[in-house]
Amino acid sequence: xxxxxxxxxxxxxxxxxxxxxxxxxxxxxxxxxxxxxxxxxxxxxxxxxxxxxxxxxxxxxxxxxxxxxxxxxxxxxxxxxxxxxxxxxxxxxxxxxxxxxxxxxxxxxxxxxxxxxxxxxxxxxxxxxxxxxxxxxxxxxxxxxxxxxxxxxxxxxxxxxxxxxxxxxxxxxxxxxxxxxxxxxxxxxxxxxxxxxxxxxxxxxxxxxxxxxxxxxxxxxxxxxxxxxxxxxxxxxxxxxxxxxxxxxxxxxxxxxxxxxxxxxxxxxxxxxxxxxxxxxxxxxxxxxxxxxxxxxxxxxxxxxxxxxxxxxxxxxxxxxxxxxxxxxxxxxxxxxxxxx
Numbered sequence: 001x002x003x004x005x006x007x008x009x010x011x012x013x014x015x016x017x018x019x020x021x022x023x024x025x026x027x028x029x030x031x032x033x034x035x036x037x038x039x040x041x042x043x044x045x046x047x048x049x050x051x052x053x054x055x056x057x058x059x060x061x062x063x064x065x066x067x068x069x070x071x072x073x074x075x076x077x078x079x080x081x082x083x084x085x086x087x088x089x090x091x092x093x094x095x096x097x098x099x100x101x102x103x104x105x106x107x108x109x110x111x112x113x114x115x116x117x118x119x120x121x122x123x124x125x126x127x128x129x130x131x132x133x134x135x136x137x138x139x140x141x142x143x144x145x146x147x148x149x150x151x152x153x154x155x156x157x158x159x160x161x162x163x164x165x166x167x168x169x170x171x172x173x174x175x176x177x178x179x180x181x182x183x184x185x186x187x188x189x190x191x192x193x194x195x196x197x198x199x200x201x202x203x204x205x206x207x208x209x210x211x212x213x214x215x216x217x218x219x220x221x222x223x224x225x226x227x228x229x230x231x232x233x234x235x236x237x238x239x240x241x242x243x244x245x246x247x248x249x250x251x252x253x254x255x256x257x258x259x260x261x262x263x264x265x266x267x268x269x270x271x272x273x274x275x276x277x278x279x280x281x282x283x284x285x286x287x288x289x290x291x292x293x294x295x296x297x298x299x300x301x302x303x304x305x306x307x308x309x310x311x312x313x314x315x316x317x318x319x320x321x322x323x324x325x326x327x328x329x330x331x332x333x334x335x336x337x338x339x340x341x
Contacts, residue, residue: 036072037285040093041278042104046077054256054274055104058126061275062102065282074098083109094118100285102278108132115139122292124281126274129295140292142277145299146180146256147187148329149270149306150231151336153253154191155325156268156310157229158199159318160251161192164228171202171222173241175209175234183338184233184255184270190337194325202227203340212240219244229253229267242266251311258308269308276304301330 041062049056049063059075066073078089087110094101094114102124103111108131115123115136122138125131129141157170170192174181189201202222206214219230219241229251232238238255239262245252246265254260254269277298284290298304306326310319328334 036070037099038072038097039066039074039100039102039282039285040098041073041075041102042078042090042093042106043075044078044080044105046075052257052259052261054272057257058102058104058274058278061278062282064275065279065286069282069286071282071286078104078106080105080107080110083107086110087114090114091117094121097121100124100282100290102126102281111139112136122285122290124278126277129293135293137293140281140290141295142274143295143297144272144274144277144305145297145336146270146272146305147183147338148300148336149272150184150187150233150255151191151194151329151334152300152307152322152326153231153268153270154188154193155195156191156307156314156318156322157188157231157251157253158192158195159321160267160314161199161228162196167200167226168196168198168228169200169202169222169226170229170231171204171219171225171227172231173215173218173222173234173238174203174205175215175237176207177205181205181233182340185231186338186340187336188231188233188253188270189341191325194334195321200226206234206237208237209235211237212243214240216240216244220248223248223250231255231270232259254308260309260311264311264313266311267314268310270305271308272305273298273303300326 043055049059078086080086091114098121100122112132115138119138125139126142128143129135161168161170172185172188185203192199192201204218206218208214215234215237230241230245231253232241232255242252246263251267252265253267256272259269260266
């Protein structure tokens with residue numbers, strides 16, 4: 001379970017371009033007898049926050065909520081490994097009577113025993129609560145249906161590939177073959193087949209999330225086999241796949257955050273709006289409505305996942321086709337598969 005979670009956690013958290021964090025500001029109510037809720041943001045890396053990585057996006061959502069709802073906010077750094085040391089650090093902060101803790105990249109082996117020990121503190125765990133053995137009632141999990149966004153990315157990829165002469169091929173480069181990555185690729189490939197039933201889909205795994213050279217080598221093989229669009233599902237490693245797409249003058253598709261800043265070769269990106277999940281939870285807390293003991297689901301319907309900016313070279317007619325598919329998914333007329341074929 002530990003090794004499987006470590007890979008799954010890495011698949012979601014290491015799909016990054018850089019690190020985020022920064023020392024947080026503390027905002028307190030200037031008037032009134034009731035104290036502002038005390039909220040804590042835990043990150044494994046403290047560096048300038050940007051919109052180019054998941055940690056940064058989550059942190060920016062936290063900062064905005066602290067400002068908007070006049071919360072007493074703090075940011076701390078905890079190394080997620082080893083579990084026991086991380087657990088001790090998290091417990092030391094929980095003793096300070098925080099009302100809410102966002103647990104960042106901390107593993108369930110770290111969060112669960114601390115949550116049990118401090119039942120009056122509410123925890124937001126940015127992964128499905130099913131990762132925890134006992135699912136404490138004061139923990140709320142987060143489930144991103146990101147495969148819906150990758151389905152749209154695959155649909156767009158195949159439509160653009162159909163505009164090229166010759167055989168139509170799109171591809172994906174995954175980090176490890178673990179559930180979060182598999183679901184992204186399954187959605188991407190299904191979307192591509194919806195747009196073009198005759199399209200060929202290639203997939204490869206670099207067995208790494210951090211070494212761009214490994215993903216670049218996989219992407220180069222795929223492009224050599226005719227792929228005209230390469231999807232990154234491998235975090236920092238996947239930057240190498242997108243670099244290969246740029247060098248070979250084919251399309252690249254980003255993951256998790258908007259990666260269009262990498263260049264004109266980025267067709268679009270599958271995005272998971274983790275800032276929205278953090279902001280929404282803190283808004284509910286400020287309103288006295290934050291509930292725990294389950295999962296908050298984010299999908300196309302509520303804006304939790306989707307596509308980032310699309311290349312201006314994509315024709316409007318193609319964008320309209322993608323929008324029709326998005327509407328069908330939202331309406332329940334298309335069920336996006338989550339298992340690889």
